[in-house]
Amino acid sequence: xxxxxxxxxxxxxxxxxxxxxxxxxxxxxxxxxxxxxxxxxxxxxxxxxxxxxxxxxxxxxxxxxxxxxxxxxxxxxxxxxxxxxxxxxxxxxxxxxxxxxxxxxxxxxxxxxxxxxxxxxxxxxxxxxxxxxxxxxxxxxxxxxxxxxxxxxxxxxxxxxxxxxxxxxxxxxxxxxxxxxxxxxxxxxxxxxxxxxxxxxxxxxxxxxxxxxxxxxxxxxxxxxxxxxxxxxxxxxxxxxxxxxxxxxxxxxxxxxxxxxxxxxxxxxxxxxxxxxxxxxxxxxxxxxxxxxxxxxxxxxxxxxxxxxxxxxxxxxxxxxxxxxxxxxxxx
Ligand code: CO
Ligand code: ZN
Numbered sequence: 001x002x003x004x005x006x007x008x009x010x011x012x013x014x015x016x017x018x019x020x021x022x023x024x025x026x027x028x029x030x031x032x033x034x035x036x037x038x039x040x041x042x043x044x045x046x047x048x049x050x051x052x053x054x055x056x057x058x059x060x061x062x063x064x065x066x067x068x069x070x071x072x073x074x075x076x077x078x079x080x081x082x083x084x085x086x087x088x089x090x091x092x093x094x095x096x097x098x099x100x101x102x103x104x105x106x107x108x109x110x111x112x113x114x115x116x117x118x119x120x121x122x123x124x125x126x127x128x129x130x131x132x133x134x135x136x137x138x139x140x141x142x143x144x145x146x147x148x149x150x151x152x153x154x155x156x157x158x159x160x161x162x163x164x165x166x167x168x169x170x171x172x173x174x175x176x177x178x179x180x181x182x183x184x185x186x187x188x189x190x191x192x193x194x195x196x197x198x199x200x201x202x203x204x205x206x207x208x209x210x211x212x213x214x215x216x217x218x219x220x221x222x223x224x225x226x227x228x229x230x231x232x233x234x235x236x237x238x239x240x241x242x243x244x245x246x247x248x249x250x251x252x253x254x255x256x257x258x259x260x261x262x263x264x265x266x267x268x269x270x271x272x273x274x275x276x277x278x279x280x281x282x283x284x285x286x287x288x289x290x291x292x293x294x295x296x297x298x299x300x301x302x303x304x305x306x307x308x309x310x311x312x313x314x315x316x317x318x319x320x321x322x323x324x325x326x327x328x329x330x331x332x
Pocket of ligand 2: 194218
Protein backbone atom coordinates (compact mmCIF):
# COMPACT_ATOMS: atom_id res chain seq x y z
CA UNK A 1 0.00 0.00 0.00
CA UNK A 2 3.00 2.30 0.57
CA UNK A 3 3.49 2.47 -3.18
CA UNK A 4 -0.05 3.73 -3.78
CA UNK A 5 0.23 6.23 -0.91
CA UNK A 6 3.42 7.65 -2.38
CA UNK A 7 1.84 7.83 -5.82
CA UNK A 8 -1.20 9.72 -4.53
CA UNK A 9 0.54 12.33 -2.36
CA UNK A 10 2.86 13.35 -5.20
CA UNK A 11 0.52 15.36 -7.48
CA UNK A 12 0.05 19.07 -6.76
CA UNK A 13 -3.70 19.61 -6.41
CA UNK A 14 -4.86 22.39 -4.11
CA UNK A 15 -8.59 23.09 -3.74
CA UNK A 16 -10.13 24.00 -7.09
CA UNK A 17 -7.22 22.52 -9.07
CA UNK A 18 -7.74 18.80 -8.55
CA UNK A 19 -7.05 17.70 -12.14
CA UNK A 20 -3.50 16.38 -11.52
CA UNK A 21 -4.45 13.95 -8.78
CA UNK A 22 -7.77 13.13 -10.45
CA UNK A 23 -5.93 11.79 -13.51
CA UNK A 24 -3.88 9.47 -11.28
CA UNK A 25 -6.94 8.21 -9.39
CA UNK A 26 -8.95 7.75 -12.58
CA UNK A 27 -6.28 5.47 -14.04
CA UNK A 28 -6.23 3.41 -10.81
CA UNK A 29 -10.02 2.93 -10.56
CA UNK A 30 -11.06 2.60 -14.21
CA UNK A 31 -10.35 -1.16 -14.58
CA UNK A 32 -12.46 -1.96 -11.48
CA UNK A 33 -15.43 0.37 -11.95
CA UNK A 34 -18.85 -0.04 -13.58
CA UNK A 35 -18.88 3.65 -14.43
CA UNK A 36 -16.62 6.67 -14.00
CA UNK A 37 -17.71 10.27 -14.49
CA UNK A 38 -16.30 13.71 -13.74
CA UNK A 39 -19.00 16.23 -12.82
CA UNK A 40 -19.15 19.99 -13.29
CA UNK A 41 -17.24 20.68 -10.06
CA UNK A 42 -14.53 18.17 -10.94
CA UNK A 43 -15.64 15.40 -8.60
CA UNK A 44 -14.66 11.92 -9.78
CA UNK A 45 -17.68 9.67 -9.27
CA UNK A 46 -17.08 5.94 -9.53
CA UNK A 47 -19.78 3.29 -9.20
CA UNK A 48 -19.57 -0.43 -8.59
CA UNK A 49 -22.33 -3.01 -8.09
CA UNK A 50 -26.12 -2.96 -8.30
CA UNK A 51 -28.54 -2.41 -5.46
CA UNK A 52 -30.05 -5.83 -4.65
CA UNK A 53 -33.28 -6.27 -2.64
CA UNK A 54 -31.41 -6.06 0.67
CA UNK A 55 -28.87 -3.55 -0.57
CA UNK A 56 -28.52 0.21 -0.39
CA UNK A 57 -26.92 2.94 -2.44
CA UNK A 58 -23.92 3.91 -0.32
CA UNK A 59 -21.94 7.05 -1.06
CA UNK A 60 -18.33 7.01 0.14
CA UNK A 61 -16.44 10.25 -0.06
CA UNK A 62 -12.75 11.15 0.22
CA UNK A 63 -11.47 14.52 -0.91
CA UNK A 64 -8.77 14.89 -3.52
CA UNK A 65 -7.79 18.49 -2.77
CA UNK A 66 -4.95 19.50 -0.47
CA UNK A 67 -4.32 22.79 1.32
CA UNK A 68 -2.45 25.33 -0.77
CA UNK A 69 -1.65 28.93 -1.49
CA UNK A 70 -2.68 31.46 -4.14
CA UNK A 71 -0.73 34.57 -5.14
CA UNK A 72 -2.48 37.87 -4.35
CA UNK A 73 0.23 40.46 -5.01
CA UNK A 74 3.77 40.79 -6.34
CA UNK A 75 5.71 43.75 -4.94
CA UNK A 76 8.30 45.86 -6.75
CA UNK A 77 11.12 43.68 -5.42
CA UNK A 78 9.50 40.48 -6.68
CA UNK A 79 8.20 39.16 -3.36
CA UNK A 80 4.86 37.37 -3.63
CA UNK A 81 2.08 37.84 -1.06
CA UNK A 82 -0.48 35.06 -0.91
CA UNK A 83 -3.81 33.92 0.42
CA UNK A 84 -4.77 30.46 1.62
CA UNK A 85 -6.61 27.65 -0.14
CA UNK A 86 -7.94 25.83 2.91
CA UNK A 87 -6.92 26.45 6.50
CA UNK A 88 -3.22 27.23 7.00
CA UNK A 89 -1.40 27.63 10.30
CA UNK A 90 1.00 30.53 9.70
CA UNK A 91 3.54 28.93 12.06
CA UNK A 92 3.67 25.86 9.77
CA UNK A 93 4.33 28.05 6.74
CA UNK A 94 7.49 29.83 7.82
CA UNK A 95 10.48 28.54 5.82
CA UNK A 96 8.28 26.01 3.99
CA UNK A 97 8.98 25.26 0.36
CA UNK A 98 6.17 25.88 -2.09
CA UNK A 99 5.66 24.97 -5.71
CA UNK A 100 3.23 26.78 -7.97
CA UNK A 101 1.24 24.75 -10.48
CA UNK A 102 3.31 26.47 -13.17
CA UNK A 103 6.36 24.69 -11.72
CA UNK A 104 7.86 27.83 -10.13
CA UNK A 105 9.36 27.11 -6.71
CA UNK A 106 9.94 29.34 -3.71
CA UNK A 107 10.39 29.58 0.04
CA UNK A 108 8.17 31.34 2.56
CA UNK A 109 9.69 34.24 4.50
CA UNK A 110 8.23 36.33 7.30
CA UNK A 111 8.12 40.08 8.01
CA UNK A 112 9.94 41.36 11.12
CA UNK A 113 7.39 40.95 13.93
CA UNK A 114 6.69 43.60 16.58
CA UNK A 115 6.39 40.78 19.09
CA UNK A 116 8.52 37.81 17.97
CA UNK A 117 7.02 35.63 20.72
CA UNK A 118 3.67 35.68 18.87
CA UNK A 119 2.92 33.74 15.72
CA UNK A 120 2.72 35.81 12.52
CA UNK A 121 -0.51 36.27 10.59
CA UNK A 122 -0.74 35.03 7.01
CA UNK A 123 -0.45 38.55 5.61
CA UNK A 124 2.95 38.87 7.30
CA UNK A 125 4.28 36.02 5.17
CA UNK A 126 5.59 36.20 1.62
CA UNK A 127 7.06 33.84 -0.98
CA UNK A 128 10.55 34.43 -2.29
CA UNK A 129 10.98 32.79 -5.70
CA UNK A 130 14.43 34.23 -6.28
CA UNK A 131 13.19 37.23 -8.28
CA UNK A 132 14.51 40.76 -7.77
CA UNK A 133 11.71 42.81 -9.35
CA UNK A 134 8.05 42.53 -10.30
CA UNK A 135 9.16 42.31 -13.94
CA UNK A 136 11.41 39.29 -13.50
CA UNK A 137 9.06 37.51 -11.08
CA UNK A 138 7.55 34.47 -12.84
CA UNK A 139 4.47 34.45 -10.57
CA UNK A 140 1.21 36.14 -11.58
CA UNK A 141 -1.66 37.13 -9.30
CA UNK A 142 -4.01 34.15 -9.18
CA UNK A 143 -1.29 31.50 -9.52
CA UNK A 144 -2.00 28.62 -7.12
CA UNK A 145 0.48 26.28 -5.48
CA UNK A 146 1.10 23.69 -2.77
CA UNK A 147 3.68 22.85 -0.13
CA UNK A 148 6.60 20.80 -1.31
CA UNK A 149 8.18 18.32 1.08
CA UNK A 150 9.60 14.88 0.33
CA UNK A 151 7.63 11.80 1.41
CA UNK A 152 9.50 9.98 4.17
CA UNK A 153 9.19 6.34 5.14
CA UNK A 154 9.68 5.75 8.87
CA UNK A 155 8.93 2.02 8.67
CA UNK A 156 5.52 1.52 10.27
CA UNK A 157 4.73 5.22 9.88
CA UNK A 158 5.02 7.57 6.92
CA UNK A 159 5.17 11.36 6.66
CA UNK A 160 4.07 13.52 3.74
CA UNK A 161 2.20 16.59 2.63
CA UNK A 162 -1.40 15.99 1.48
CA UNK A 163 -2.09 12.83 3.51
CA UNK A 164 -5.23 14.90 4.30
CA UNK A 165 -6.98 13.41 2.42
CA UNK A 166 -5.07 11.38 -0.17
CA UNK A 167 -4.91 8.61 2.44
CA UNK A 168 -8.73 8.56 2.31
CA UNK A 169 -8.50 8.33 -1.48
CA UNK A 170 -6.07 5.38 -1.11
CA UNK A 171 -8.59 3.59 1.13
CA UNK A 172 -11.44 4.10 -1.34
CA UNK A 173 -9.29 2.90 -4.24
CA UNK A 174 -8.22 -0.23 -2.32
CA UNK A 175 -11.80 -0.92 -1.20
CA UNK A 176 -12.99 -0.68 -4.80
CA UNK A 177 -10.20 -3.00 -5.99
CA UNK A 178 -10.68 -5.59 -3.27
CA UNK A 179 -14.43 -5.82 -2.87
CA UNK A 180 -15.79 -8.79 -4.79
CA UNK A 181 -19.33 -9.37 -3.53
CA UNK A 182 -21.64 -6.64 -2.26
CA UNK A 183 -25.42 -6.34 -2.07
CA UNK A 184 -25.02 -2.57 -2.47
CA UNK A 185 -24.61 -0.04 -5.19
CA UNK A 186 -21.34 1.55 -4.10
CA UNK A 187 -20.61 5.09 -5.22
CA UNK A 188 -17.04 6.17 -4.54
CA UNK A 189 -16.75 9.94 -4.73
CA UNK A 190 -13.32 11.53 -4.93
CA UNK A 191 -14.44 15.02 -4.06
CA UNK A 192 -13.14 18.50 -4.77
CA UNK A 193 -12.83 21.68 -2.70
CA UNK A 194 -13.32 20.06 0.72
CA UNK A 195 -10.73 22.28 2.34
CA UNK A 196 -12.61 25.42 1.36
CA UNK A 197 -15.96 24.19 2.68
CA UNK A 198 -16.96 20.69 1.48
CA UNK A 199 -18.14 22.11 -1.83
CA UNK A 200 -17.55 19.15 -4.17
CA UNK A 201 -19.34 16.75 -1.83
CA UNK A 202 -22.30 19.12 -1.71
CA UNK A 203 -23.10 18.78 -5.39
CA UNK A 204 -22.04 15.14 -5.71
CA UNK A 205 -24.26 14.09 -2.79
CA UNK A 206 -27.20 15.74 -4.55
CA UNK A 207 -26.41 13.86 -7.77
CA UNK A 208 -25.81 10.50 -6.12
CA UNK A 209 -28.90 10.72 -3.89
CA UNK A 210 -27.58 8.00 -1.53
CA UNK A 211 -29.40 5.89 1.08
CA UNK A 212 -26.32 6.05 3.34
CA UNK A 213 -23.25 8.26 3.45
CA UNK A 214 -19.76 7.68 4.75
CA UNK A 215 -16.81 10.05 4.53
CA UNK A 216 -13.26 8.75 4.88
CA UNK A 217 -10.98 11.51 6.11
CA UNK A 218 -8.22 12.23 8.62
CA UNK A 219 -8.63 13.31 12.22
CA UNK A 220 -6.18 14.72 14.74
CA UNK A 221 -4.69 12.83 17.65
CA UNK A 222 -4.12 13.61 21.32
CA UNK A 223 -0.94 11.56 21.62
CA UNK A 224 1.72 14.22 21.04
CA UNK A 225 3.37 16.28 23.81
CA UNK A 226 1.39 19.07 25.47
CA UNK A 227 -1.57 19.02 23.11
CA UNK A 228 -5.26 19.58 23.80
CA UNK A 229 -7.25 16.55 24.93
CA UNK A 230 -8.32 14.15 22.20
CA UNK A 231 -9.11 10.48 22.68
CA UNK A 232 -7.49 9.33 19.44
CA UNK A 233 -3.96 7.96 19.07
CA UNK A 234 -1.82 6.86 16.17
CA UNK A 235 -1.69 3.08 15.78
CA UNK A 236 -4.80 2.25 17.80
CA UNK A 237 -7.07 1.64 14.81
CA UNK A 238 -9.58 3.55 12.72
CA UNK A 239 -11.57 6.23 14.53
CA UNK A 240 -15.36 6.10 14.35
CA UNK A 241 -16.68 9.64 14.33
CA UNK A 242 -19.36 10.48 16.87
CA UNK A 243 -19.29 14.24 16.45
CA UNK A 244 -17.19 17.01 14.99
CA UNK A 245 -17.49 20.76 14.52
CA UNK A 246 -20.07 20.40 11.75
CA UNK A 247 -21.89 17.13 12.26
CA UNK A 248 -23.38 14.72 14.74
CA UNK A 249 -22.98 11.32 13.12
CA UNK A 250 -26.19 9.30 12.90
CA UNK A 251 -26.06 7.10 16.04
CA UNK A 252 -27.32 4.14 14.00
CA UNK A 253 -24.35 4.53 11.66
CA UNK A 254 -22.00 4.73 14.67
CA UNK A 255 -23.51 1.51 16.09
CA UNK A 256 -23.24 -0.22 12.73
CA UNK A 257 -19.55 0.73 12.50
CA UNK A 258 -18.78 -0.30 16.10
CA UNK A 259 -20.60 -3.64 15.82
CA UNK A 260 -18.91 -4.40 12.50
CA UNK A 261 -15.47 -3.65 13.97
CA UNK A 262 -16.19 -5.86 17.00
CA UNK A 263 -17.45 -8.75 14.87
CA UNK A 264 -14.35 -8.55 12.66
CA UNK A 265 -12.06 -8.30 15.70
CA UNK A 266 -10.64 -4.98 14.52
CA UNK A 267 -9.29 -2.28 16.82
CA UNK A 268 -11.21 1.01 16.74
CA UNK A 269 -11.43 4.30 18.62
CA UNK A 270 -14.30 6.69 19.22
CA UNK A 271 -13.75 10.17 17.84
CA UNK A 272 -15.06 13.49 19.02
CA UNK A 273 -13.33 16.31 17.17
CA UNK A 274 -13.94 19.79 18.56
CA UNK A 275 -13.14 21.74 15.38
CA UNK A 276 -13.38 20.96 11.69
CA UNK A 277 -15.68 18.69 9.72
CA UNK A 278 -15.75 16.40 6.69
CA UNK A 279 -17.73 15.65 3.54
CA UNK A 280 -20.11 13.62 5.75
CA UNK A 281 -21.65 16.87 6.96
CA UNK A 282 -22.99 17.78 3.53
CA UNK A 283 -23.99 14.23 2.61
CA UNK A 284 -26.08 14.17 5.78
CA UNK A 285 -27.74 17.47 4.84
CA UNK A 286 -28.39 16.84 1.14
CA UNK A 287 -31.97 16.74 -0.19
CA UNK A 288 -34.25 15.50 2.62
CA UNK A 289 -31.30 14.18 4.68
CA UNK A 290 -29.18 11.01 4.61
CA UNK A 291 -28.00 8.83 7.54
CA UNK A 292 -24.28 9.56 7.56
CA UNK A 293 -21.06 8.91 9.41
CA UNK A 294 -17.31 9.05 9.00
CA UNK A 295 -14.39 6.68 9.25
CA UNK A 296 -11.41 8.76 10.38
CA UNK A 297 -7.73 8.02 10.01
CA UNK A 298 -5.65 9.15 13.01
CA UNK A 299 -3.12 11.69 11.72
CA UNK A 300 -0.52 13.89 13.41
CA UNK A 301 0.40 17.41 12.29
CA UNK A 302 -2.70 17.84 10.10
CA UNK A 303 -2.57 20.86 7.78
CA UNK A 304 1.20 21.02 7.94
CA UNK A 305 3.57 20.03 5.12
CA UNK A 306 4.52 16.95 7.20
CA UNK A 307 1.46 14.91 8.21
CA UNK A 308 2.04 11.50 9.83
CA UNK A 309 0.02 8.29 9.72
CA UNK A 310 0.54 4.74 11.02
CA UNK A 311 0.26 1.96 8.44
CA UNK A 312 -1.49 -0.40 10.86
CA UNK A 313 -4.32 2.14 11.04
CA UNK A 314 -4.54 2.08 7.26
CA UNK A 315 -4.69 -1.75 7.14
CA UNK A 316 -7.34 -1.83 9.86
CA UNK A 317 -9.35 1.00 8.26
CA UNK A 318 -9.41 -0.90 4.98
CA UNK A 319 -10.49 -4.10 6.72
CA UNK A 320 -13.28 -2.21 8.50
CA UNK A 321 -14.39 -0.53 5.28
CA UNK A 322 -14.56 -3.86 3.45
CA UNK A 323 -16.49 -5.47 6.32
CA UNK A 324 -18.96 -2.56 6.29
CA UNK A 325 -19.56 -2.79 2.55
CA UNK A 326 -19.74 -6.56 2.12
CA UNK A 327 -22.91 -7.24 4.07
CA UNK A 328 -26.49 -5.94 4.13
CA UNK A 329 -27.02 -2.95 6.42
CA UNK A 330 -29.91 -2.87 8.89
CA UNK A 331 -30.00 0.43 10.75
CA UNK A 332 -31.69 -0.14 14.11
CO1 CO B 1 -8.08 19.05 5.87
ZN1 ZN C 1 -9.48 16.34 5.08
